[in-house]
Amino acid sequence: MNYSEILATFIGRSVEVIQTNQFLLGQLRSAADGFITVEVVSSNYIPTSQVVTVFTDGISFVRILPA
Incomplete structure (x- = not known):
């Protein structure tokens, strides 16, 4: 299994x-x-919600918050 999976x-x-x-x-929303x-x-800083695409090579850390 890789990072995106x-x-x-x-x-x-x-x-x-x-x-x-940042x-x-x-x-x-998605991971490919x-x-x-x-x-x-x-x-x-961002007045409305926006969908942002982030390349996994540029990610230092991802925290999954409790449901």
Whole structure:
């Protein structure tokens, strides 16, 4: 099992994605070979929720939040 396949088992869960230059908090929407998509929740910096694509090579850490 590779990294994307493991993350795919958590689709629909709330996640924190940490990269070297940003932090994303939202719901994991999909995980494919080489990238994931996260629906980022709105905050002071992002007024509406957005779907963000993140390449797995750029991810430092993913935390799966409790359901």
